[in-house]
Amino acid sequence: MNPKYAKLFEPVSIGKLAIKNRTSMAPMGLVCYSDVNGGFNREAQDYYIERAKGGVGLIITGICAADYSEMPEQALPCPTYNPLMFCKSTSPMIEKIHAYDAKIFLQITGGLGRSAIPGLIKKAIAPSENSNRFDPAKQHRAMTKEEIQTLIQNFIKGAAVAKQAGFDGVEIHAVHEGYLLDQFAIAFFNKRTDEYGGDLRGRLKIATDIVQGVKKVCGADFPVSLRYSVKSFMKGLRQGALPGETFTEVGKDYDEGVEAARILVEAGYDSLNVDAGTYDSWYWNHPPMFFKKGMYREFGRRVKEAVNVPVILAGRLDDPDLAIDALNGCCDLVSYGRPLLADPYLVQKIETDRLDEIRPCLSCHDGCMGRIAKGLPLSCAVNPACGRETVYGLSPVDVKKKVLIIGGGIAGLEAARVSAVRGHSVTLVESGDRLGGNLIPGSVPDFKTDDRRLIAWYENQLRKLGVEVKLNTRADRAYVEKFGADVVVTATGSKPIVPDFGGENHICTATDVLSGKEKAGDKIVVIGGGLVGCETALWLAQQGKKVSVVEIMPDILGGPHNMPFMNYDMLKDLLPFNKVDVYCGTKLTKVDDTSVTVENKEGAKEIPADTVLVAVGYRSENKLQEELRGVGIPVYNIGDSREVKNIIHAVWNAYEVARSL
Structure with a gap:
């Protein structure tokens, strides 16, 4: 082991539960990983066992439903649906995980509320009447008190089933990411006037009632973690705020977020699994490659200074140097999500000083969230065996070719x-x-x-x-x-593809400029608003150049459904933030020596340009x-x-x- 990473492999405790090192597997969606009884199917079991084998200290499963009232049956595992069969599917998995000296928490969710994908809504509910995050025409009604009480009891039942199955603890999902419990916590969404609304304690009551109920049924020593977003980064409804952007927070801000952390720990939570963002600022919860690595460290630091329980922190910490930095004041456990999809042996490779063998996560979301959005089980763009370790692994050949x-x-x-x-x-x-x-x-x-x-x-x-x-x-x-x-x-x-535009202007491809074969000027028009064109435009704008993007279709990047939404949404926001002019529904009509002429429904426009950069496809x-x-x-x-x-x-x-x- 490289001595500078030794702290990552020190033991740590959550409550009275000892964990062999300071690494955790972040919870990631278990869509389509349920069996017919609401248990874990074979692929889910193998998926977690492989990460335990790879050296991680604590596994926190992806979300499992407290009940199926809001979502289709078997969309996720559910401990309360058929408790006996749930235990039957998970107990052998837990035994194998424990054989590798890893611990495992079951994450239980109350559902998505207004953040639900419209096609998956079984019951459109929210803390108060709210419009759907993705389809404003879809309205979610306020939950009744009886529905709230039923949900709390199902959380408690789910935790009891988890303990019976052998899970080492549970994580409550979530006062996090703008899911249902977070909607209760945020005044912008919670307009209730009963005990589950009003001031901060009232808005957190559903979360505090859950942990107190779990402790009463499962015992004070049974660990209960909370997935927790300390700041919303919302500048408006369906409007996220970028890193470095000046804005007025309409969601949960730092002061309220830190005070909420104190209230939640006071109520009985044994650890806080910290991040930031909501579905309205979704790229904060699922950071694309445009974020700098380790972007959650400040959030962890603020929470850790306020509470006396372990803080778990993710946020692109796959660089072990950043992980060690995070452990020095920002968190107690480093959480790896997508990096463990790309390489289940990440932790072991850090411990055995084989950093050059770690297969990197690209933060592309294509194999994980991109598949979940299509109703498919998560996997990984660079690791096709992820989520199907046994059935799709590599076996030695019988005949060498x-x-x-x-x-x-x-x-x-x-x-x-x-x-x-x-x-x-x-x-x-x-x-x-x-x-x-x-x-x-x-x-x-x-x-x-x-x-x-x-x-x-x-x-x-x-x-x-x-x-x-x-x-x-x-x-x-x-x-x-x-x-x-x-x-x-x-x-x-x-x-x-290089169309013939005519003219004497400096016409080159994005590939030529990126590779250094051609040098772009200071006034650049990018023809083509696909991924290559937009990423190249952003890169050039960040160098101080004046860049315009011309796209013939109504939206850049193929629209919000053509790629993982968080990547689309962030890149779409980053372009104007970096002063890139974007012309959609616009065609190029003329290329001159010092400009291009484009045309759209508003008429013709001449754009100054000393470089015309083509990115219309391959x-x-x-x-x-x-x-x-x-x-x-x-x-x-x-x-x-x-x-x-x-x-x-x-x-x-x-x-x-x-x-x-």
């Missing part, structure tokens, strides 16, 4: 890695002088450091696995026939695949060369093909 991978982008790298892990003899050829493909320019902006780490991780993995890598090598049919492979995988990627480079038809051996085409998409598509595509070779 000579595998030729053509193309060193992400799809080719993953195919080479998986093939080598399974025991094949693998050669990867790349026509350029570096590995990484389109991720090389894509990883240039400061906020894409984890993309650069992913390329480095693949390079390291291929070295350790003995994959032969040949750079500056162009493969054609003759090369393939001479090579004598048993199987070929083409992963030749894609190239930027075209598959699949000529080699066509050239290899009839070559006499199996040839598979993966990644962008098969279909231009994103990293999750490239990695999952490659993993599926390579695990079957």
